[in-house]
Amino acid sequence: MPRTYGTTHSSMAEFNRSRIVQILHTQGTRSRAQLARQLHLTPAAITKITANLIEANIIEETGAIDGLMQRRSIGLQLNNQAWHVIGIKIARSSVTLAIFDVRGQIQHQHTIEHIHESDVQDICQTIKTAVFTMLQNDPSIKAIGIAVPGPYLRNEGRIALATSVSGWQSINFKSEFAQSFPVPTLIEHDARAGAVAQSLFGTFENLPDTSPSTHGSHTIKQANTNYLAYYLLGEGVGLGIISDGILLSGTLGTSTELGHVSIDVHGRPCECGNYGCLETYCSAAAVHQTMMNHSSYFLKHYQVDPQTLTHEQAASWLIAHYPSDDSCITDIMTSAYEAIAYGCVSIINAFNPSIIVLGDTLAQGGDALLSTITHICKQRVLPELWQSTHIVTSHLHVDATLLGAGAIATQELLAHPSSVMQHP
Structure with a gap:
């Protein structure tokens, strides 16, 4: 940026x-x-x-x-190998740490899973210990990026709302991490970090033309990444927008909080106090909850107990079994994919990006998901806007939020090379 x-x-x-x-x-x-x-x-x-x-x-x-x-x-x-960064993805129930070179190639990765409310403070210390070990073992590490769930109040350094694992709301990430290490440490909202990763490391060539007159029969050379949306579909739902090359953040740092935009004012209650929030329909946590509502059915027919699965495992299992002749699976996933599509409609109408990149767990839906999005967007988006928008799943070799954490650290080094010189 x-x-x-x-x-x-x-x-x-x-x-x-x-x-x-x-x-x-x-x-x-x-x-x-x-x-x-x-x-x-x-x-x-x-x-x-x-x-x-x-x-x-x-x-x-x-x-x-x-x-x-x-x-x-x-x-x-x-000198790619002389520049390394640490990327840390803090999700609701897991934390992943990785080392990247300046090209975004992963060198090492470690995940801490099954985090509960009572674990959060201890996990922060575990993260610090792991980072200090990485710094000691790899002197080429020059910066650290941390991606956190939103809504993230950037100036204050805390999360306003963390659905599923609210313990993260008690952590001030700036005071906890920003000055804890001997190299620059940056903290960003997870979806916005993902947008930076897509912009810095993504490739968007030979995309299908969405014009109704072509029926996808030819391709364009490249989308304009100066107008890019990263649509995060993980344990929560988030959005990162790059508009005219600028990463949008808002007055408090909570702009583009798509997961808490209501798609049904009389819909499901959300922990944020609103009703019908997008996140309550198409996040991994939401589809897992729906699956748990039918636990006896999945135990009887598939010998799968949803209660024993993580959000990601449950969503991945449902995606792998869809499309299906099973009406229960079909109902769960069709509802989730339609909600994702309505989110795309809002993104196009509100921000007019050149490209929308779908990432994280629910983006594994692939062609079935993209087909649903295309069907609904053609019905509900002005043709001129739809024809100029390209929707793809992320093709990054690593989870976009994790790579995004590394990307914001890399971007800092690219913008301020003297910070590398000061930390030999």
Whole structure:
């Protein structure tokens, strides 16, 4: 996301370092001459800046590449293995920690599962212990990103509401984690972190054309990721929006809280105090609850006890058995997929993104889910808006929220390379 820099010599130097590392991150290997031309800087300035970055082990020279005017030049690239970040995904009933390189490739992953109300404070200490061990074992770790459920009050550092495991509401994440480690530590709402991951690491080429006149018969080359929505369908429901390249957050940091938008004012009561919230119909927790309401049926016909499953396990089991001739499974999943589709209608009408990326547990629905979304959106969205919107499931190699935690840390390093230099 765009950053604001001052006009002092040091701030302009940081700005130019950032521009160079971001080009190398998004475009790959470049020569000094190519960088000078692209950034409208003199060759002497580029040589000085890149020498500084090489000395700091942030970038490195490669072999000769084809440069300008077909001349062979020495290439420059990011030193991926010298830059590692920790990503931490805090879900309602689990926590996952991972180490990523600057390209988003996972190096190590560890999950703490089956978290209950009484465990939350102890889990925070467990997270700290794990992070300090990672830092000790891997000195290339330069930043930490933490993704938390919403609504997350960014300025205060706490979650306003954590359905299912409300104990997380007692934690102030800023005071608990932000200053606890010797490297920069950033905290972000889970769906917004997922949006950053999609923007930084996602690929959106050869997407099907949604125009009714083409019936999907041809493709477009690439969606505009400056207008991207990440629709999180996990234990809760969340939304991250990038509009004109800016990650939307709102006055308190709780904007785009789609999970608590009512789709039925007379519907199911929600822990937030509202009725008919989207999250009560299509989250993993919601479909698990519906499955538990029919526990005896699943025990009798499938020898599966929903009471023993986690939210994710229950949702994944239902997805794997749908479509089905079983009316109970069909009713549960059809209702959930239709609710997800109505969420897409709201996203398109409210934010007009170029692409909506579905991620987390319920996004495993694949073609059956996308078919339901397409059917409902064609009925309920203006044709002009529908034709300009592309809806896909996440193709990231790692859970988007976990990678998003790593992505916000990576983004910080790309925007402020001096933070890497200060933590050798």
